[in-house]
Amino acid sequence: MATIDFCVWVVGGLSVSDRKRFREIIDSFPGSKVLVVGDLMVDQFIWGQVSRISPEAPVPVVKVTSESFLLGGSANVLNNVFSMGGGVAVTGVIGSDDMGRWLIARLRKMNVDTKGIVVEHDRPTTVKTRIVAHSQQVVRFDRENKQPVNSDSIDRIVEYVEAVRDDLGAVVISDYNKGIVSKRLLNGIKEVISGRNVVVCVDPKQGDFSLYQDLDMITPNHHEAGRAAGQEIVSEDDLVKSGETLLERFGFKAVLITRGEEGMSLFENNGGITHISAVAREVFDVTGAGDTVIGVLALCLAAGATFKEAAVLANHAAGIVVGKVGTSTVSREELMMVCNYSATDSHG
Ligand SMILES: Nc1ncnc2c1ncn2[C@@H]1O[C@H](COP(=O)(O)OP(=O)(O)OP(=O)(O)O)[C@@H](O)[C@H]1O
Ligand SMILES: [Mg+2]
Structure with a gap:
């Protein structure tokens, strides 16, 4: 029989010993290292103004005023670990193009080792371009090739994991279904880290979770969890059944189902179930919250946290990030604030 812990772990509810x-x-973050394996992307923003409709077609004409680039996909997970002050390593595939070179230069500027990034010459770097005028997105276009990466690239990625495995506390598999994550890659990684104290967490995008069989922890949102468990999650009962099904069917040690404004629910293979309420006070931008969750979760696990402790801190970090505009990371100092509230604070 499962024990359900209805934990309303909002900041004000934390005890002195929790804090x-x-x-x-x-x-312990600075001494802990997370390897991020996944679909590297660039988020490009083109900012401008619209003052007329084109005479060529019924579309707005955007007068471009500025342009910016951000780390996206698995690189955004890396950015989250980095901004928490954690050690990072990264591996993935980019193309031999300007966006790929931008990504490498950006990571080098952060002093991140880029030796684990494989360049495929006949593949584009994945780029999502958003054109924004007057704070509104006008259009988005994606440049990508979702075909599986070369088997040679997979071998090189696994070799890189083997080279850095001694320093790692956790590995994140950040799967955006853009061609990196396959059974062959995951088996290769499992093999080279087997017997070591390295926790592997996956943020899934592919519907068939048997791909992720026997990894330590998975962080689907409630839609993904319901689909993979074969039932739509509408009630609390469906949620619990789905969590338990995923644990049993795929051999995970923990399943963390993220539930947007409802927070998240943690299912552990020791039977424990913990519901954690969302903590955001004002929500501005929920995109990328999933990357913050898995980045912080993995860093906490690398730092020796239990699944429950890691989930509570990841939930706090996600609550902070959804309250921000234009930034999708949280700093160590911001997260540390959670430890400074007195137990008599009542907000949340
Ligand atoms: N509206 C919200 N209010 C408060 N917290 C939120 C809100 N939306 C998301 N969060 C926080 O972010 C976490 C992850 O969000 P969500 O469940 O939407 O993940 P996701 O669908 O994987 O997101 P992503 O679009 O980044 O992949 C939630 O568990 C919660 O802690
Ligand atoms: Mg997600």
């Missing part, structure tokens, strides 16, 4: 323990975990 002390969270501080200890966050203090």
Whole structure:
């Protein structure tokens, strides 16, 4: 029989010992290292103004005023670990193009080792371009090739994991279904880290979770979890059944179902179920919250946190990030604030 912990772990509800323990975990971030394996992307923003409709077709004409680039996809997960002060390593595939070169230069500027990034010459770097005028998105276009990467690239990625495995506390598989994550890759990674104290967490995008069989932890949102478990999650009962089905069917040690404004629910293979309420006070931008969740979760696990402690901190970090405009990361200092609230604070 499962034990359900209805944990309303909002900041104000944390006890003195909870806060002390969270501080200890966050203090260990700089000595902890996370390897991010996944679909590297660039988020490009083109900003401008619209003052007329084109005479050529019924579309707005955007006068471009500026342009910016951000780390996207698995690179955004990396950015989240980085901004928490954690050690990072990265591997993935890019193309031999300007966007790929931008990505490498950006990571080098952050002092991130880019030796694990494989360049495929006949493949474009995945780029999502958003054209924004007067704070509104006018159009988005994606440049990508979702075909599986070369088997040679997979071998090189696995070799890289083998080369860095001694320093790692956790591996994130950030799957955006853009061609990197396959059974062959995951088996290769499992093999080279087997017997080591390295936790593997996956943020899934592919519908068939047997691909992720026996990884330690998975973080689907409630739609993904319902689909993979074969039932739509409408009620609390469906949620619990789905979580338990995923644990049993795919051999995970923990399943963390993220539920947007409802927070998240953690299912552990020891029978424990923990519901964690969302903490955001004002929500501005929910995109990328999933990347913050898996980045912080993995870093906490690398720092020695339990699944429950890691989930509570990841939920806090996600609550902070959805309250921000234009930034999809949280700093270590911001997360540390969670330890400074007194137990008598009542907000959340
Ligand atoms: N509206 C919200 N209010 C408060 N917290 C939120 C909100 N939306 C998301 N969060 C926080 O972010 C976490 C992850 O969000 P969500 O469940 O939407 O993940 P996701 O669908 O994987 O997101 P993504 O689009 O980044 O892949 C939630 O568990 C919660 O902690
Ligand atoms: Mg997601």
